[in-house]
Amino acid sequence: MAKHIGKQSIKFEKKISVTSTASTVGTKEGEGPLGKYFDVILKDAVDGETSWEKAESKIVQDNLNLAVKKAGLSMDDIEYIFSGDLLNQGTGSTYGIRNLNRPFFGLYGACSTFGESMCLASIMIESGGASKVLIGASSHFCAAEKQFRFPLGLGTQRPLTSTWTVTGDGAAVLCKNGNPPYIVGMTTGKIVDFGITDANNMGAAMAAAAADIIMTNLKDFNISPDYYDLIITGDLGYVGKELTIELLKKENIDISNNYTDCGIEIYDKNTQDTHSGGSGCACSAVTFSSYFYNKMKKGELNRILFIPTGALMSSTSVQQGESIPGIAHAVILENFPKGDS
Amino acid sequence: MAKHIGKQSIKFEKKISVTSTASTVGTKEGEGPLGKYFDVILKDAVDGETSWEKAESKIVQDNLNLAVKKAGLSMDDIEYIFSGDLLNQGTGSTYGIRNLNRPFFGLYGACSTFGESMCLASIMIESGGASKVLIGASSHFCAAEKQFRFPLGLGTQRPLTSTWTVTGDGAAVLCKNGNPPYIVGMTTGKIVDFGITDANNMGAAMAAAAADIIMTNLKDFNISPDYYDLIITGDLGYVGKELTIELLKKENIDISNNYTDCGIEIYDKNTQDTHSGGSGCACSAVTFSSYFYNKMKKGELNRILFIPTGALMSSTSVQQGESIPGIAHAVILENFPKGDS
Numbered sequence: 001m002a003k004h005i006g007k008q009s010i011k012f013e014k015k016i017s018v019t020s021t022a023s024t025v026g027t028k029e030g031e032g033p034l035g036k037y038f039d040v041i042l043k044d045a046v047d048g049e050t051s052w053e054k055a056e057s058k059i060v061q062d063n064l065n066l067a068v069k070k071a072g073l074s075m076d077d078i079e080y081i082f083s084g085d086l087l088n089q090g091t092g093s094t095y096g097i098r099n100l101n102r103p104f105f106g107l108y109g110a111c112s113t114f115g116e117s118m119c120l121a122s123i124m125i126e127s128g129g130a131s132k133v134l135i136g137a138s139s140h141f142c143a144a145e146k147q148f149r150f151p152l153g154l155g156t157q158r159p160l161t162s163t164w165t166v167t168g169d170g171a172a173v174l175c176k177n178g179n180p181p182y183i184v185g186m187t188t189g190k191i192v193d194f195g196i197t198d199a200n201n202m203g204a205a206m207a208a209a210a211a212d213i214i215m216t217n218l219k220d221f222n223i224s225p226d227y228y229d230l231i232i233t234g235d236l237g238y239v240g241k242e243l244t245i246e247l248l249k250k251e252n253i254d255i256s257n258n259y260t261d262c263g264i265e266i267y268d269k270n271t272q273d274t275h276s277g278g279s280g281c282a283c284s285a286v287t288f289s290s291y292f293y294n295k296m297k298k299g300e301l302n303r304i305l306f307i308p309t310g311a312l313m314s315s316t317s318v319q320q321g322e323s324i325p326g327i328a329h330a331v332i333l334e335n336f337p338k339g340d341s
Numbered sequence: 342m343a344k345h346i347g348k349q350s351i352k353f354e355k356k357i358s359v360t361s362t363a364s365t366v367g368t369k370e371g372e373g374p375l376g377k378y379f380d381v382i383l384k385d386a387v388d389g390e391t392s393w394e395k396a397e398s399k400i401v402q403d404n405l406n407l408a409v410k411k412a413g414l415s416m417d418d419i420e421y422i423f424s425g426d427l428l429n430q431g432t433g434s435t436y437g438i439r440n441l442n443r444p445f446f447g448l449y450g451a452c453s454t455f456g457e458s459m460c461l462a463s464i465m466i467e468s469g470g471a472s473k474v475l476i477g478a479s480s481h482f483c484a485a486e487k488q489f490r491f492p493l494g495l496g497t498q499r500p501l502t503s504t505w506t507v508t509g510d511g512a513a514v515l516c517k518n519g520n521p522p523y524i525v526g527m528t529t530g531k532i533v534d535f536g537i538t539d540a541n542n543m544g545a546a547m548a549a550a551a552a553d554i555i556m557t558n559l560k561d562f563n564i565s566p567d568y569y570d571l572i573i574t575g576d577l578g579y580v581g582k583e584l585t586i587e588l589l590k591k592e593n594i595d596i597s598n599n600y601t602d603c604g605i606e607i608y609d610k611n612t613q614d615t616h617s618g619g620s621g622c623a624c625s626a627v628t629f630s631s632y633f634y635n636k637m638k639k640g641e642l643n644r645i646l647f648i649p650t651g652a653l654m655s656s657t658s659v660q661q662g663e664s665i666p667g668i669a670h671a672v673i674l675e676n677f678p679k680g681d682s
Contacts, residue, residue, distance in 0.1 A: 001469035004420070008444045010470040051661055079345070080529060088429040089655035090449045091663075094532065098666050103349045103529035105457060106653070106668075108431045108447040116446060120461060127468035128342035129351040147657075188421060188444035191435065312447070314430035316488075320392055322432075325439050327447075 002126045006220025009187040016122045017178030018333065021289035022067035024059050026141065026167030029278075029286065032267045037290035038168075039066060045142050045167065052143040053087060053095075059169045060085070060096025060138045067171035067289075068134060078102050078173070079130035082121045084113035085138045085281050086165070088147065092138045096169075102134070110310030111206075111235045112189065113137040114170055114285035115329035118306075119186045121174050122331075136171035137308075139280030148199065148315055161201040163237045163263055163279035170285025172293075181296040185332040187217040191312065193325040199318045203240025203263075203276055206309040209326035210236060211247035213307060214255065217330045225255045229301045232292060233328070234284035234308035235263040237277030262287035284308040302335040343467045347561025350528040357463045358519030359674065362630035363408035365400050367482065367508030370619075370627065373608045378631035379509075380407060386483050386508065393484040394428060394436075400510045401426070401437025401479045408512035408630075409475060419443050419514070420471035423462045425454035426479045426622050427506070429488065433479045437510075443475070451651030452547075452576050453530065454478040455511055455626035456670035459647075460527045462515050463672075477512035478649075480621030489540065489656055502542040504578045504604055504620035511626025513634075522637040526673040528558040532653065534666040540659045544581025544604075544617055547650040550667035551577060552588035554648060555596065558671045566596045570642045573633060574669070575625035575649035576604040578618030603628035625649040643676040 003011045023038045030041030040063070049055040060083070068075050081100065084107035085092030097104050109116035117135035124130050142152055144165040150156040174183065194208040210233050218224065225231060236244060241261045248255055262284045263277035288306060295301040313324040344352040364379045371382030381404070390396040401424070409416050422441065425448035426433030438445050450457035458476035465471050483493055485506040491497040515524065535549040551574050559565065566572060577585060582602045589596055603625045604618035619628075629647060636642040654665040 004470060008420075010468075013469075053657055053661065054663075079349070084449065086430075087655065088657060089427075089451065089653065091653070091655045091658045094653040094666055095658065095663060098532045098534055101531055103531055104668065105461065105529070106449040108425065108449040110430065120446065120464075123461075123468045123470055124464055126470070127351075127464045128354075129345060129464055129467070188446070190442055190444055191439045193439055312430065312432070312435040314428065314432045316394055316429060317432045317436065320394065322395075322436060325435055327445065 008216055009185060009220035011185045012122060012126050014126050015177050016125050016183040017175045018181050019173045019175040019178045020067055020071035021172045021293045022063050022070055023286040023290040024063040024169050025286050029166055029168055029266060032272060034266055034291045037294055052140050053091060056092040056138055056140040056143055057095035060092055061099060063169035063171050064100065064134055064136055067173050071173040075100055075102060077132050078134045079132055080124060081134045082107060082117040083136040084108050086144050109327060110312050111279055111281050111283060112308040112310030112327050112329050113281045115308030115331055118183060118331045119188060119329050122183045122186060125174060125176050131176035133174045135174060136169055137281040137285040138169035139165050139282040141165045141167045144280060158275055159200045160275050161239050163202055163235060163276045164274035165280035166266060166278045166282040166286060168282040168286045170282055170289035172289060180335040181333045182337050183331055184334050184337045187213055187220060187330040189213045189327045189329045191325045191327050193323055195323045197323050199313060202279055202311045203237040204243055205311045205324035206236055206326035207240040207243035207247060209328040210244045210307060210309050213328040213330045214248060215251055215253060217305060225253060225258060228258060228305045229303050231255050231259045231305045233261045235279035236261045236309055237263040239276045265291060296335060304333050306331045306333055349557055350526060350561035352526045353463060353467050355467050356518050357466050357524040358516045359522050360514045360516040360519045361408055361412035362513045362634045363404050363411055364627040364631040365404040365510050366627050370507055370509055370607060373613060375607055375632045378635055393481050394432060397433040397479055397481040397484055398436035401433055402440060404510035404512050405441065405475055405477055408514050412514040416441055416443060418473050419475045420473055421446060421465060422475045423448060423458040424477040425449050427485050450668060451653050452620055452622050452624060453649040453651030453668050453670050454622045456649030456672055459524060459672045460529060460670050463524045463527060466515060466517050472517035474515045476515060477510055478622040478626040479510035480506050480623040482506045482508045485621060499616055500541045501616050502580050504543055504576060504617045505615035506621035507607060507619045507623040507627060509623040509627045511623055511630035513630060521676040522674045523678050524672055525675050525678045528554055528561060528671040530554045530668045530670045532666045532668050534664055536664045538664050540654060543620055543652045544578040545584055546652045546665035547577055547667035548581040548584035548588060550669040551585045551648060551650050554669040554671045555589060556592055556594060558646060566594060566599060569599060569646045570644050572596050572600045572646045574602045576620035577602045577650055578604040580617045637676060645674050647672045647674055
């Protein structure tokens with residue numbers, strides 16, 4: 001039975017194994033510093049399809065199939081799929097999952113979706129309702145820019161606070177029992193609104209949610225930041241990362257020594273010119289599913305706090321003058337989980 | 342511990358009580374046959390706000406607060422909120438929940454979202470991770486028409502197969518233990534694509550998913566349709582309902598004697614001119630939260646199969662020539678659940 005801990009955390013009793021992961025990314029991501037960790041690097045933005053949106057769905061389908069194959073399973077073994085993306089009405093997932101013929105829960109947590117998938121899939125396994133669950137999250141730079149900001153053809157100049165939406169899909173198979181790493185706990189995010197109205201400054205919009213969930217996680221489990229080998233946020237980029245460190249310093253919490261952000265890891269700052277870093281549902285999903293999962297498998301990291309972060313606006317809400325609320329879900333992953341301590 | 346049943350169903354061990362419900366609807370819904378069952382009927386489509394989208398969020402916020410109040414709880418007692426809607430990036434929910442300060446899981450299942458909320462909130466309670474969970478789903482006629490079809494000001498003629506998006510929010514508080522009715526089981530839907538490409542014929546697009554989930558539920562639990570006092574789909578309307586009955590007849594399953602659809606119940610066929618009936622996330626959410634919940638409370642219905650149905654397209658996917666996939670999640674609600682039989 002899951003144990004409710006503190007204000008908004010849960011500790012799992014079952015061994016929830018991240019049995020396999022799969023990552024498929026676009027060309028730009030493949031050329032970045034994590035290139036060698038990705039399973040599949042696409043040659044272009046359409047991947048043989050006739051639109052960016054259709055390409056995203058194809059990436060979803062192919063990458064989910066790959067995760068299942070890497071787990072040594074067939075799609076029929078999968079009891080549930082949890083997935084989401086940034087496209088209106090989650091069509092990246094829907095059309096990608098349409099042919100997989102498995103029970104499906106569609107999620108929307110903006111770029112926190114991979115964290116939300118991990119949390120809910122873990123809860124599903126913990127409940128006894130399933131023992132093999134497939135999770136994923138995707139985004140596509142071209143489809144996202146077109147939908148949220150300006151047509152790509154306009155060649156609009158991007159401000160220095162802006163981040164680059166990662167093209168790709170990150171996926172994982174979670175199983176009851178199995179090999180490490182294990183998902184041992186979670187802290188579910190509340191919506192936190194910092195009052196940011198600039199859709200080109202998502203890092204700032206999400207930083208308050210990230211800081212809030214880190215603080216809550218540490219309080220709920222009664223631990224300090226050094227409990228973790230690494231604390232990893234989703235897609236705050238350079239601007240949001242600094243802001244998160246600052247916000248926590250005000251609460252006398254110092255994470256500056258063991259903290260990074262997937263949006264910083266995925267692109268090279270000097271040669272890839274993304275301004276503030278990477279973003280999108282796929283940012284944390286593919287970085288976890290390749291680089292960090294690999295580091296855990298090798299024992300270079302044994303205990304991490306993984307925190308996909310999301311900005312919950314739409315182009316309509318921005319046009320109507322609304323501020324951009326953020327959310328972040330924190331997942332504790334460990335190689336050697338202790339008993340009940 | 343939840344018990345996995347058959348192909349894609351779960352039977353709950355814990356008593357998951359639907360402790361309270363709340364329903365807020367627009368003027369048209371208030372004037373319909375279920376008018377007297379709704380908690381709040383709005384005077385107009387903006388509810389004091391400056392846009393339809395902001396109005397939807399206000400309805401969400403007010404109605405979730407009402408459900409909690411009717412459960413005799415305060416918002417601080419609620420451990421998790423599960424909610425979703427039809428607006429791009431789920432902003433109906435996001436901005437409605439922003440001020441509630443509770444851990445939040447955003448869902449997207451189109452008009453099946455209330456069923457998805459029920460399923461995942463039940464799983465959360467079953468896992469031991471929570472004992473008080475708030476669920477909801479909303480939609481808004483004007484915001485949905487503008488987003489999915491044509492600007493309302495155009496006065497476009499609606500074809501006879503089209504349904505009318507319900508304005509409103511349906512919500513419920515689920516608690517571990519408590520009073521009947523109880524959520525005793527669920528059958529999670531797969532995406533089913535019938536090949537329909539007409540966004541004005543959603544009933545047909547969803548009928549195959551509805552028929553599939555009814556068939557699966559009956560098989561998984563090894564029961565016949567008359568096990569239920571009533572089988573209730575979400576928003577198939579007249580066209581989709583007939584198609585569902587027909588599809589099941591081909592499988593030698595006759596549900597014609599104890600089957601209805603929320604989209605048929607909510608508007609008067611003769612006086613309200615909605616063509617094929619009601620639709621939208623709110624359609625099943627408010628009809629359950631008012632009329633059917635009331636009938637269960639009174640003992641006029643003791644065992645129902647409640648099946649919110651969703652059409653998973655976006656305006657982009659329709660414009661790109663994609664067909665409209667459907668999904669449906671089935672929830673078993675009973676007043677007198679048997680032990681393990």
